[in-house]
Amino acid sequence: MLDLYIKRIIIHQFSPNDTELVLAESPIEITPRLDEYFRKKLSKVFSDEAKRGYFDTENVFISHIGNDLMESSVKISKLWKEEFVISEDQKTNDLVFIQFDKEGQEYFAFLRIALKDSLVHSLGNSQHPIQLSQNNLPSAAQTPDEALVINRSSKQYYLIEKRIKHNGSFANYFSENLLQVQPEQSVKKSIKMIEDTAQKIAENFNQDDFNFQGKMKSAIFNNLEEDQELSPEKLADQLFDNNLTARLTFVDELKEAIPEPILVSDIDHSRQIKKLENQKLSLSNGIELIVPNNVYQDADSVEFIQNPDGTYSILIKNIEDIVNK
Structure with a gap:
């Protein structure tokens, strides 16, 4: 409080x-x-x-x-x-x-x-x-x-x-x-808009897979936690770093609703941090994984391998102990 x-x-x-x-x-x-x-x-x-x-x-x-x-x-x-x-x-x-x-x-x-x-x-x-x-x-x-x-x-x-x-x-x-004012939309609604826009553009450029979803979640989480703000321009560089057209389209589609970076230092945004701090993966074989963002982004901890037949393998590395809860 x-x-x-x-x-x-x-x-x-x-x-x-x-x-x-x-x-x-x-x-x-x-x-x-x-x-x-x-x-x-x-x-x-x-x-x-x-x-x-x-x-x-x-x-x-x-x-x-x-x-x-x-x-x-x-x-x-x-x-x-x-x-x-x-x-x-x-x-x-x-x-x-x-x-x-x-x-x-x-x-x-x-x-x-x-x-x-x-x-x-x-x-x-x-x-x-x-x-x-x-x-x-x-x-x-x-x-x-x-x-x-x-x-x-x-x-x-x-x-x-x-x-x-x-x-x-x-x-x-x-x-x-x-x-008689026109307020900014809420941070909660802005994050939902950013996620929906990023996903739509990723689909248009054939980038919408679990890797992109994880990348998007990690980028928003890091910007909230480290920078205390969300900038469409910065997120565009992080999400679509290899595609100039996608970057420009992402910023253009958000510029009317989010013309300036969204500052969050003056509000309690812990619910958004909590929502984004873990990657939750549901696999086709019924296995579900909850992976903290710092681990998900660490190649020495988790590696996602695409096999020649199009299937995926997940390699979890350097585990010191396993507890059955």
Whole structure:
């Protein structure tokens, strides 16, 4: 969990019954349990799922965030309600506004948390011990339904948003209507786009085999872990080093969605590292291998041999010990 210092929390509520706001009169008392809960919620926003960007000086939304958290929270809650009220799927939502510090810088956060109904066991009623409890907060480990976190100094923002359904279609009302920004796509989505684009180009140039898949996985892993960024140009050089046309095509197809290298140093990208750290090979004879990337790339540890008949052999070298798990 990130090292965050929460200074102030204000919680308003939106009721779907009359589509009205129940506005808080004062900040809540921050107990140790609540501090831990909301720090975990905020940590979920600094993740590979967040869309990122910067507010420009002329943005209308950012002008509503002043030094008075209560005043800002009321303004933004009313603006949010005007946009959200058209949604066809409405629930009771807590609108949580948080003032906090991270690495010595001040941040503003707006979290939308949909409340849930849960069954609880009540010891005081022997006839009906299982009762329905309403307006329960979800677990701390769950990502907020929507979230906006802003660095008050740099105006950089981190955004988790969900599309709402209205008149049979879906819209990113949060970024498009409320914030009026065009954020970068999330790191998670960018990596998926890079993988899909690389695979398509490899297929077009007859390079799409397990060797290329392993090469791609290793390249993305190394760039994330060592460089803390993903550059389409650099990945093109690594994936298609012997084919200029493939390199140029790869960069060209990604330039609109990923015009600049994707930085990951400011977010938790451990899930992507975990996903990419091993090569998982499924062989036609039923054998499955999990090979760490550093071993996979080491010719003194693993060698893949293509036989004259087109089959493959895998030579695993220098094994000191074998344990049957």
